[in-house]
Amino acid sequence: MLQEESDLSLIIAQIVQKLKGSSLYAQLERQAWASLQRPEIKLESLKEDIKEFFKISGWEKKLQNAVYSELSVFPLPSHPAAPPEHLKEPLVYMRKAQGSWEKRILKSLNSMCTELSIPLARKRPVGEQKELLNKWNEMGTDEPDLSLFRPVYAPKDFLEVLINLRNPNYENGDSLSFRTHLGLIQVPLKVKDIPELKECFVELGLNTGQLGIDDSTQVPPELFENEHVRIGQKVLAEQDSAAAQQYIRQGSPTALRAELWALILNISSQPEDILYYEQLKTNVIQHDLLVDSLIYKDVKLTASNDDYYFVFEDYLYQVLLCFSRDTSVLSHFAYNSASPPKSYIRGKLGLEEYAVFYPPNGVIPFHGFSMYVAPLCFLYHEPSKLYQIFREMYVRFFFRLHSISSHPSGIVSLCLLFETLLQTYLPQLFYHLREIGAQPLRISFKWMVRAFSGYLATDQLLLLWDRILGYNSLEILAVLAAAVFAFRAVNLMEVTSLAAAEAVLADLSTLKVMPLLQIFLFATVT
Amino acid sequence: MAGKVKWVTDIEKSVLINNFEKRGWVQVTENEDWNFYWMSVQTIRNVFSVETGYRLSDDQIVNHFPNHYELTRKDLMVKNIKRYRKELEKEGSPLAEKDENGKYLYLDFVPVTYMLPADYNLFVEEFRKSPSSTWIMKPCGKAQGKGIFLINKLSQIKKWSRDSKTSSYKLGFCRFCTVKYTPSTSELDNMFVHLTNVAIQKHGEDYNHIHGGKWTVSNLRLYLESTRGREVTSKLFDEIHWIIVQSLKAVAPLSLQPVMNNDKHCFECYGYDIIIDDKLKPWLIEVNASPSLTSSTANDRILKYNLINDTLNIAVPNGEIPDCKWNKSPPKEVLGNYEILYDEELAQGDGADRELRSRSGQSLGPKAGRSRDSGRTVLTTWK
Numbered sequence: 001m002l003q004e005e006s007d008l009s010l011i012i013a014q015i016v017q018k019l020k021g022s023s024l025y026a027q028l029e030r031q032a033w034a035s036l037q038r039p040e041i042k043l044e045s046l047k048e049d050i051k052e053f054f055k056i057s058g059w060e061k062k063l064q065n066a067v068y069s070e071l072s073v074f075p076l077p078s079h080p081a082a083p084p085e086h087l088k089e090p091l092v093y094m095r096k097a098q099g100s101w102e103k104r105i106l107k108s109l110n111s112m113c114t115e116l117s118i119p120l121a122r123k124r125p126v127g128e129q130k131e132l133l134n135k136w137n138e139m140g141t142d143e144p145d146l147s148l149f150r151p152v153y154a155p156k157d158f159l160e161v162l163i164n165l166r167n168p169n170y171e172n173g174d175s176l177s178f179r180t181h182l183g184l185i186q187v188p189l190k191v192k193d194i195p196e197l198k199e200c201f202v203e204l205g206l207n208t209g210q211l212g213i214d215d216s217t218q219v220p221p222e223l224f225e226n227e228h229v230r231i232g233q234k235v236l237a238e239q240d241s242a243a244a245q246q247y248i249r250q251g252s253p254t255a256l257r258a259e260l261w262a263l264i265l266n267i268s269s270q271p272e273d274i275l276y277y278e279q280l281k282t283n284v285i286q287h288d289l290l291v292d293s294l295i296y297k298d299v300k301l302t303a304s305n306d307d308y309y310f311v312f313e314d315y316l317y318q319v320l321l322c323f324s325r326d327t328s329v330l331s332h333f334a335y336n337s338a339s340p341p342k343s344y345i346r347g348k349l350g351l352e353e354y355a356v357f358y359p360p361n362g363v364i365p366f367h368g369f370s371m372y373v374a375p376l377c378f379l380y381h382e383p384s385k386l387y388q389i390f391r392e393m394y395v396r397f398f399f400r401l402h403s404i405s406s407h408p409s410g411i412v413s414l415c416l417l418f419e420t421l422l423q424t425y426l427p428q429l430f431y432h433l434r435e436i437g438a439q440p441l442r443i444s445f446k447w448m449v450r451a452f453s454g455y456l457a458t459d460q461l462l463l464l465w466d467r468i469l470g471y472n473s474l475e476i477l478a479v480l481a482a483a484v485f486a487f488r489a490v491n492l493m494e495v496t497s498l499a500a501a502e503a504v505l506a507d508l509s510t511l512k513v514m515p516l517l518q519i520f521l522f523a524t525v526t
Numbered sequence: 527m528a529g530k531v532k533w534v535t536d537i538e539k540s541v542l543i544n545n546f547e548k549r550g551w552v553q554v555t556e557n558e559d560w561n562f563y564w565m566s567v568q569t570i571r572n573v574f575s576v577e578t579g580y581r582l583s584d585d586q587i588v589n590h591f592p593n594h595y596e597l598t599r600k601d602l603m604v605k606n607i608k609r610y611r612k613e614l615e616k617e618g619s620p621l622a623e624k625d626e627n628g629k630y631l632y633l634d635f636v637p638v639t640y641m642l643p644a645d646y647n648l649f650v651e652e653f654r655k656s657p658s659s660t661w662i663m664k665p666c667g668k669a670q671g672k673g674i675f676l677i678n679k680l681s682q683i684k685k686w687s688r689d690s691k692t693s694s695y696k697l698g699f700c701r702f703c704t705v706k707y708t709p710s711t712s713e714l715d716n717m718f719v720h721l722t723n724v725a726i727q728k729h730g731e732d733y734n735h736i737h738g739g740k741w742t743v744s745n746l747r748l749y750l751e752s753t754r755g756r757e758v759t760s761k762l763f764d765e766i767h768w769i770i771v772q773s774l775k776a777v778a779p780l781s782l783q784p785v786m787n788n789d790k791h792c793f794e795c796y797g798y799d800i801i802i803d804d805k806l807k808p809w810l811i812e813v814n815a816s817p818s819l820t821s822s823t824a825n826d827r828i829l830k831y832n833l834i835n836d837t838l839n840i841a842v843p844n845g846e847i848p849d850c851k852w853n854k855s856p857p858k859e860v861l862g863n864y865e866i867l868y869d870e871e872l873a874q875g876d877g878a879d880r881e882l883r884s885r886s887g888q889s890l891g892p893k894a895g896r897s898r899d900s901g902r903t904v905l906t907t908w909k
Contacts, residue, residue: 255756
């Protein structure tokens with residue numbers, strides 16, 4: 001009992017500490033001072049009266065949302081004596097693997113830099129600055145020569161690293177048994193099985209209405225859709241983050257989605273946020289970074305060729321170029337197993353005072369990175385809002401998809417969850433694919449790393465991301481990947497090569513996500 | 527005795543031929559006994575011309591109306607719609623209501639258009655009222671964007687030949703023209719900027735072969751609903767359907783002088799070009815009688831194949847030899863991606879329009895975008 005209490009007070013203390021520095025705190029203070037003018041605030045009962053005022057005016061709700069946001073993002077503190085690395089990643093071997101992977105990436109970046117004789121960063125001459133400012137809204141029409149640039153790494157490179165992960169404390173033994181894991185991932189992390197997933201995703205059950213299923217044209221809207229929309233509007237009126245998160249587990253109506261996501265992520269476009277974005281834009285104008293070319297290349301290779309997202313090309317530059325320069329992103333490395341790459345001012349190698357993070361936000365983009373932003377363009381057409389939403393999505397979810405960690409939503413766990421689900425519930429299929437040299441993970445990895453962006457139709461993707469927000473977890477990506485294999489199992493059983501298996505699974509654009517998930521979790525005999 | 531449907535075509539396109547073959551229909555030549563002829567616009571003129579034409583028998587269907595040009599020629603379309611509006615006004619119909627500025631409330635969907643040289647003086651007057659706007663000069667009867675050019679100075683009119691026609695738009699095209707639209711005069715000569723006809727776009731340097739600069743209607747709908755809300759989006763699409771229905775009514779044989787022969791042997795698939803301005807109001811630019819059946823991307827091919835498939839299911843029900851005396855509404859299962867916008871029988875019967883939402887996927891763009899909406903008419907329901 002005592003332990004729980006002290007845990008709770010520790011958490012409270014940490015959250016208070018965090019919020020004290022936020023603009024919300026300043027606003028609450030201002031509001032409290034201003035409220036003294038009000039007649040209902042009496043000196044004798046000052047504290048209660050101000051609290052009451054906050055409740056009525058909606059400020060308490062804002063505070064609640066902020067606290068909720070902190071709880072969702074920051075992991076609970078473990079032992080008070082635990083060093084900060086443990087918050088990033090408790091397992092040593094994972095930390096080591098992440099460290100060497102980072103070294104490789106940085107080496108690749110540096111060698112590209114030297115090869116092409118391009119500095120990592122340079123100040124733009126005034127003429128170039130003016131030009132860029134003029135075409136800020138149409139950078140997509142630019143055709144810089146990107147032929148010499150190549151992405152720093154692609155998902156399949158990352159997969160190879162994960163395949164080679166080993167826990168030095170784990171002795172597998174040489175003999176194969178029924179417990180041997182047949183997949184590519186060979187680390188013993190705990191993953192959920194279907195009964196546990198059913199408990200976890202209870203709102204996706206057969207008896208609960210879902211958007212993505214119960215709003216199809218054959219179903220009369222009075223049965224579910226109308227009421228669900230009404231509740232959604234109510235949730236938005238109340239401006240309650242926690243309620244929104246619960247609500248969105250059943251899917252979000254298209255018209256309410258932008259606001260609901262903003263509410264859940266606790267994003268409200270304050271003037272200072274818009275100013276901050278403008279400041280980032282100024283940084284982009286003034287300095288050119290090598291990663292900018294990587295971003296350009298990535299957008300040109302991926303989003304520009306996508307049926308759904310090519311129209312948003314300009315937005316993608318406006319978001320990603322600013323993102324690279326946003327040092328506030330560095331704070332997420334406190335709970336990310338990755339660390340930002342360090343670079344040194346020329347001639348001062350090794351001197352910590354001259355160390356800078358490169359890029360300024362510490363995130364080196366890889367092939368397909370821009371696809372994290374693309375679907376959001378369907379929801380937000382105002383660049384600073386789009387930016388805020390993307391940044392929050394990144395520091396809450398997306399970073400886990402390309403860093404090595406033991407977190408249940410980390411990519412390693414997702415891969416293991418996927419393989420385990422397949423091996424346990426579709427053993428014949430798994431075995432067959434393995435025999436023909438088509439390890440399922442080799443096909444599904446790219447889906448999960450991109451959170452299915454670019455593979456599903458946009459409306460389906462948004463329904464999927466609704467659930468990521470609703471459950472504050474990425475596990476649903478692994479479940480969906482397994483469900484897709486289950487759905488195409490008959491065709492897959494007939495293929496005899498990796499290439500043929502890839503072909504069967506090449507086009508996911510016609511899939512309906514929610515029925516697949518529901519059938520896999522709730523309607524398959526286990 | 528139920529034989530196989532015999533088909534002829536003078537358009538060698540795989541999306542057509544594959545559809546015929548999958549139904550097990552038999553290809554014949556024009557001179558033989560045929561049931562189904564998918565003909566180009568030139569051929570239909572011959573079939574129905576006074577000198578060389580011939581009567582179609584009850585088991586023959588063609589894919590154009592004899593005087594479809596009343597709708598598909600820009601000048602005639604404008605003329606017919608203007609006439610239709612005046613008729614409604616004369617009848618005192620509520621549809622022809624005007625606002626305090628004299629603009630039609632419900633029937634103002636054709637941008638200001640002048641026929642030159644006949645309306646030259648009126649055009650000049652209008653031009654001078656807003657001298658900074660740009661006008662499209664489009665020659666009549668020329669398809670696929672050939673011969674079109676733009677002007678923003680009266681002196682540029684010297685370029686055009688006789689009988690060309692202008693229509694105005696005071697809006698920008700959306701950026702799907704792969705070169706960014708700029709109002710600067712130097713760009714006016716750049717044809718690629720303004721025309722989204724794929725026929726011209728294909729030769730621009732930035733043309734992308736994967737998506738062809740096209741965005742589907744469903745994507746547009748998702749985007750608009752997400753960013754502007756459901757009411758605004760539904761209103762836009764309702765207005766687009768309204769335009770389609772009204773334009774067809776304008777040429778339909780409702781009045782005493784029927785403009786378009788309602789020949790029971792005919793069906794037609796029209797391509798509607800609609801521009802959406804920045805206030806989300808749709809404007810009808812033109813209607814095409816021969817929407818391109820050439821596929822520029824893989825998605826395009828699938829889309830057009832399905833379109834022809836659905837069309838044939840409706841026009842030639844059950845894949846049987848057509849009988850023009852048969853006149854029932856197509857059952858719901860057969861419609862595919864078509865939805866009935868207007869059923870005249872029902873309309874005249876119980877006075878209610880059956881206007882359902884329609885779905886189709888064709889090229890489109892957000893904000894002042896150019897849309898190729900596959901206009902569909904289930905003409906077998908017209909009396």
